[in-house]
Every structure is written in structure tokens, then in C-alpha cells.
Amino acid sequence: MSAEYTPSGKNAYADLVAKSWNSALPMTALWELTYACNHKCSFCYNCPERGRRELGKEQIIEGLRKIADLGCVFLVLSGGEPLTRPDFFDIAWAGKRLGFALRIYTNGYLVDEIVARKLRDLMPFEIEISFHGARPETFDRLTGVPGSFERVLQGIRNLRKHDLKVNMKCPITRWNQWELREIKALAESLGCHAEFDPVITPRDDGDTSPLALQADREFLDKLWSPEYVDITHEEVPVPRNDTLVQANCGTGRSTVALDPYGNIYPCVQWRRSAGLITEVQDLKALWNESPVLNEVRRIALEIPKTTLKTCESGEFCSFCPGVAEVQTGDPRNIYPQVKLTSEIRKQKHSDFLSIQSKPTS
Amino acid sequence: MMTNQAVPRKHPDAAARVYDEEAFIVLPHKGQYKILNKVGTRIWELMDGARSTSDIARTISNEYETTYDEALSDVEEFLGDLRTHGMLAGEPGKVA
Numbered sequence: 001m002s003a004e005y006t007p008s009g010k011n012a013y014a015d016l017v018a019k020s021w022n023s024a025l026p027m028t029a030l031w032e033l034t035y036a037c038n039h040k041c042s043f044c045y046n047c048p049e050r051g052r053r054e055l056g057k058e059q060i061i062e063g064l065r066k067i068a069d070l071g072c073v074f075l076v077l078s079g080g081e082p083l084t085r086p087d088f089f090d091i092a093w094a095g096k097r098l099g100f101a102l103r104i105y106t107n108g109y110l111v112d113e114i115v116a117r118k119l120r121d122l123m124p125f126e127i128e129i130s131f132h133g134a135r136p137e138t139f140d141r142l143t144g145v146p147g148s149f150e151r152v153l154q155g156i157r158n159l160r161k162h163d164l165k166v167n168m169k170c171p172i173t174r175w176n177q178w179e180l181r182e183i184k185a186l187a188e189s190l191g192c193h194a195e196f197d198p199v200i201t202p203r204d205d206g207d208t209s210p211l212a213l214q215a216d217r218e219f220l221d222k223l224w225s226p227e228y229v230d231i232t233h234e235e236v237p238v239p240r241n242d243t244l245v246q247a248n249c250g251t252g253r254s255t256v257a258l259d260p261y262g263n264i265y266p267c268v269q270w271r272r273s274a275g276l277i278t279e280v281q282d283l284k285a286l287w288n289e290s291p292v293l294n295e296v297r298r299i300a301l302e303i304p305k306t307t308l309k310t311c312e313s314g315e316f317c318s319f320c321p322g323v324a325e326v327q328t329g330d331p332r333n334i335y336p337q338v339k340l341t342s343e344i345r346k347q348k349h350s351d352f353l354s355i356q357s358k359p360t361s
Numbered sequence: 362m363m364t365n366q367a368v369p370r371k372h373p374d375a376a377a378r379v380y381d382e383e384a385f386i387v388l389p390h391k392g393q394y395k396i397l398n399k400v401g402t403r404i405w406e407l408m409d410g411a412r413s414t415s416d417i418a419r420t421i422s423n424e425y426e427t428t429y430d431e432a433l434s435d436v437e438e439f440l441g442d443l444r445t446h447g448m449l450a451g452e453p454g455k456v457a
Binding site: 012013019023073074099123124126 | 376377380381383385387389390392
């Protein structure tokens, strides 16, 4: 008999995630509690439905009970800006009492000393703050709110005073692309981890205007070169490894996503509603048997064998069927951004191999 | 020092779910997560705030066909690991 705790955390965690993906055991629920937001980011993908009422506190808490029965361990409270809800802490505490580990995605704008103390009492696993630039002019231009840089920065300092774990998450745009190192240095000076994401997506209604802000080709060429290994943590782009998990991604498998109206989605990017949390009695049965979710899972399984096989740079694709559907009408279609990024990544991989194979004098 | 009659309690901030007989335990106060094997998971489940170490060892002994003394020794060692990793109640909260 061995009752030892498993110290080889990384491998055990990778195995667990693979199990979650392959068996559709969702570990995370992400709930956009509101579309209300005090920032006006022009690249935001949210699309509030005019006049539609968002769920009330009691409806959300009842929904959380159903999600706890489904077996998720992480509860991500997102938005919009979740802290704009006056009942945010009631909802968060209900999640905590139901046994979830909380992750909070916020823009940090409302985190004054009082809110920071309330968050400390809540003891979330982590807080993720969108961070858009190392300079006020860049940051405020991207959020559309003058003074937001200083205020968000102070919010982060308030959280760090309580030793809360803060990740600063930076969507890379052509306006901040040359500030990444400054953002990283700023994050480190605050005791935070910085994460950079070059993916800008269309709005949920298919409007592609946010794509105009994507990082440009000149920058992306550098991003995946060894010059930016401190940002990407990748010496050279590596091809996909689809041996551990068979599906393209965790959609309909690892995460259940919900919007402020209670729609249940296979992930936050793929907005095919499987039902309303307020109407479903048995979420586990819905999760396992929904024709919508089963279709999504089937497509996600097909993609590595079809879409990515026929695409010349498919093995370097970080492909999102949700984006493909909203942008092209078909979740199996390659869309321009993924084509561009996979081509660059493949080229960088080839460049690296050719350097490696050159004989040394 | 925990006696056999002490009642081990999970850390109140720990969030846990069992996936395929393995407990995944998130420790927000440490910024960490842990995964338990099947026997560890069973002990974790038995830590309901009412059972003593001795009660838990007795159940493990019955379920895994081992002697009570062996089970008690394993359970105590396991609880020591949990304590070391901040997974028991009474641990000072600290973010890693």
C-alpha cells in the first residue's frame, strides 16, 4: 500500500489534464458574470445583447451548485468587468463555499484598498489582470480610459500588499508590441508573472474590426525568433504534439463556459449554446448528452486529422474552431490570422533546423 | 504532534475534486496544487472532520486488507506529508 502524496506535480498534472480532455471531465467553469465594463477596449470580443437582462445573484448561485455537481474544481469569474457587479463578493463567496478554487479575471480598475482586502479574505487561487502597455499613453489608448494605467497599476500594488498571486495578462497588439520587455520588467518589479498572447479574435458577432489591431508581420517575425525567447519561453517554435490528447483543443471537454445570460457554451471562444443554466435540471446529463456539445467534440477530434493535415503549416497551427466558425462560418476552415502565424512559426522552425545542420568550420 | 485520536481536518481554503479516483487538490493559500494517488485520495475522502486518525486507519486496513498497525503507520506518514505541504487545517496561510 502506498498513500504517498504525488510530488512529481508536473507529470501528474499533465496526465490529469489529458484525462480531462480525453474523457470530457471539465476541471474549469468560466462564468462571464456581466458584460458591463469600465474600460472601452476596441479589441474586446464581448457582444452584449441590447435590452437582455443578465442573471441575478440567486440565479447565478443556483447555477454554481449545478456546476459543482458537474465536478469542476476551478471557477473563473470573468466579464466584462466582474467587479462592476455590486453582488460580486456574494457570488464569489458562494463559489468558495461550494468548494471551488477561484480565479478572477479583472481589469483591476476598481481594486482600491478596500476591494483588495475583500479579495484577500476570499483567497482566490489567482487573479488575472489585463495589462495593455508599459507606458500610460499606450495603455490608456488601448483601454480608451484616460488614467487607467495609473489606476490599474495601483490596483495591482494593492493586491500585492496582501501577497495575492497576480498574473498580468497582455494581449499583444500593434500598439504595445514593442513594449513587451518593459511590461515584463514592470510585472517582475511588482512580483507578478506576465503572460503575452498574440491572438486577437473577432467579436462574438463576427465583426472582424478588432483584427486591425493585431501585431504586425515585422513584429511576429521577431516574436518567434530566439531573440524573444524571454517572452515566449520557446527557443524555436515546435510542432504540435497530438499524441497525449486526440482533440484539437479542450473545447467541450476541459472547460464549461457561461455568459451573463446563462448560456452554456463548450468554451469561451465557441459560442454554440447547449442550453440555459437556469433551465437545465441536470447539468451533468446535459454535458454528457447534449447534441451541441457532442457535435463540437466530434469536430474538435476531426480537426487534427483533416484541417491541420491539409494545411501546409498545420503542424504549427494553434487553431481555434470557435474563431474559425465566427469568422468563416465553418469551424473547420483555416482563417487568415492562424495561417499567417503558423507560416511564420514553421519558417522559424525551418530556419533553426538549417542553422543546426550547417557544418561547423 | 498528532495522536491517533486526533481528528485531522482539511485546510479550509483547499479546493478538491476527485477525477477517476485521483484527488486534485488546489491550495490557494500556497498558490499550488497537488494530486493524490488512489489510497491518498481515499484517506482524503475519509477526512470528514469527524473521523480520527485511528478511525481512518481502521477503514483503510479493512478496505486494503492490511493490518491495522501498517495502515496506521501509512496514514500517519501521509498526514505528515499533508501537513508539510500546508494541506491541513491550522496551517498558517501563506502564498508561495
